[in-house]
Amino acid sequence: MLMKPSVPRPNRRVLSRTAARNAALVNQFATPGLGSLMAGRWMVGIGQLLVFVIGCIMITMYLFQLDLHAYGQATGEFEPDPHKRLGEIGLVLFVAGWFWALITSVSLMLRAKSEAPPASQTVPPLLANPPAVPPKLTE
DSSP states (O other): OOOOOSSOOOOOOOOOHHHHHHHHHHHHHTOTTHHHHHTTOHHHHHHHHHHHHHHHHHHHHHHHHHHHHHHHHHHTOOOOOOOHHHHHHHHHHHHHHHHHHHHHHHHHHHHHHHTOOOOOOOSOOOOSSOOSSOOOOOO
16 A cells, blocks of 8 residues: 655756756856755755855865964964864865755756657648638739
C-alpha cells in the first residue's frame, strides 16, 4: 500500500530554457545561490548562499589577520601569527558553495531541456475559405 508523504513536494514551476540559462549564469558568474533563488529553488539557494558567504567572511578575516601580522612585522610590534586554519576552512566553504551551485545549475539546465514545450509552428494556418481571385490593388 502506498503511503502519502508527510511533507508534500513543492510545486516547482517549469523553467524555460532562457530562464534556466540566466539562473545558471548568475549562479556561476555572480553569486552562488542567487541563480537558484531566481529559479525558485529556495532552500537550495539559501543553503548555497550561506555556505558561500560564510566562506567569504572567513577568508576576509584571515586576510585581515595576515595584514595585521605584516603591519606588526613592519613596525616592529609583535603580532601573533594569523590562524591558517581559518583561511583554509573558508576556502573550502567558498569552493563548496560554488560547486554546489554548479550542480544545481546543471540540474536546472537538464530539467529545462526535458520539460521544454514543443516548438511552435512557424507556418501560418490555412484559411477556411480562401478567395478564388486575389484582390486587385488600386492606386
